[in-house]
Amino acid sequence: MDENTLLTRSDGPVTRPRLVGDLERLGLAAGDVVMFHTEMSALGYVAGGPQTVIGALGDVVGESGTLMVTCGWNDAPPYEFATWPKEWQDELRAHHPAYDPLLSEADHANGRLPEALRRWPGAVRSRHPDASFAALGAAARDLMADHPWDGPHGPDSPLARLVAAGGRVLLLGAPLDSLTLLHHAEALADAPGKRYVSYEQPILVGGERVWRRFHDIDSADGAFDYSPVVPEGVWPFEVIARDMLAAGIGVEGLVGAGRSYLFEAEEVVRFGVEWMERKLGGGA
Template sequence: MDEQQLLALSRGPVTHSRLVAELAALGLEADAGETVMFHTRLSALGYVPGGPRTVVGALREAVGERGTLLVYSGWNDAPPYDFVEWPRAWQDAVRTEHPPYEPGLSEGTHDNGRLPEALRLTPGAVRTAHPDSFVALGARAAELTADVSWDDPYGVNGPLGRLVATGGRVLLLGAPLDALTVLHHAESLAQAPGKRYLGYEVPVLDERGERVWRHYWDIDTEDEAFDYRRAGVPEGEWPFAVIAREALAAGIGVSGRVGAGESQLFDAAALVRFGVNWIESRVTGA
């Protein structure tokens, strides 16, 4: 959409001060020292003068000096998990020359819009050494991102587990319900039949700064960690959106409008508990 369409959508510019006020009305508290993981669809907000920088600045003010922001970053140029099935000569070429993941340099995934990169490039932001990466900015940034479990980045010793443990919240700022990355933590915790895992091989820098290949094992986030069709999720429907809608109906989370965008704010621990119970009670069979 062009600027005129966006302005009509948001009934005027969605400025820094407007964002701060509407985020406060949704429930963010600048003096609470809280940690907030956010997902944003910028175009859904309407016309935001300054774009991602304005949104990041408003979010920082909305959580206050003692608060912390968290996003999923990933690694845009990671080798595909299935490159190990390519012809040997192609594999060897990748293994020989693929650049390593470097937290300060490697670009985050493009899949989640422009805001995660805007936060990553903000002075003071901290990124995980694990290539399935998260970025944090604020008082708890180091605590959230340090020493992530290599084989279980979505588990209790990863950023999402720490978000839950520290009483954090999750904000969907015009983003769809299926964007709730924190539900991968629920998948990591859930004990249900047929949980799916994937192995990944990635080049990283070791303690001496030398490029090495490492293997890690994780729940399947490429497709789905469970067969959600067995839980009654229709083909083509995103399971996280189904779980989130039912959580909202159960009173977990609040909804409101920020700019032009329908937005939600969830308590991370409550949403994860709901997700674990939903998966364990609905997913059946192997």
């Protein structure tokens, strides 16, 4: 689509009916289980904001479909608090509120939509404090149930269940580097030098606040050292996603004024695992 078309499509407010039409043209359909990432500013002026976006997505997938977002926890204790002076640590351990799926805000770095969806009537949020997801719709409870405490991006995670459900991933004006599902590929890939993190966070167990240690791939800095195969300053997921598109995986189009992408979850993970193992020297 050329620049003049993009400018024409960006004129005027982005309304719920317009979003519905654009999403359907992109290929989203009734009954879809879709994890979405949104950059609101890229869509243009959305009349009604997140409420309009979630409403339009719900209109398209219908009652038999499901919407899913990545949340995290905005006010989680910092990973490095264990390096603080002991008296600071003691104070934090004594008084930091536990993660509460109903009350704890989604990470603001993920934009406005995850917080809006996790507060939506009927939404279900997973129990993991650092890697929580939320879902709304027919498959929400199945996707979110018993999120593994350790390896929360790996087998039996909400991401794994998205794949098993024949789910899809929608980048709604969001950049290619926001393709969170590739963390599941990192968790599965058999490549050398996989990086892990351990950290402590408070959770509720039987109504009591308990500090628990968690173990996961390093999803913040990357589970692997991609520097030999990815240009400096570029998040590797962008490179993998562009290679996917070049291989004919995923579709691209405009939603509102925002360049958007729709992928099949199973194809993303399969391509991601193969890419990581080939580029980084792993695999059987």
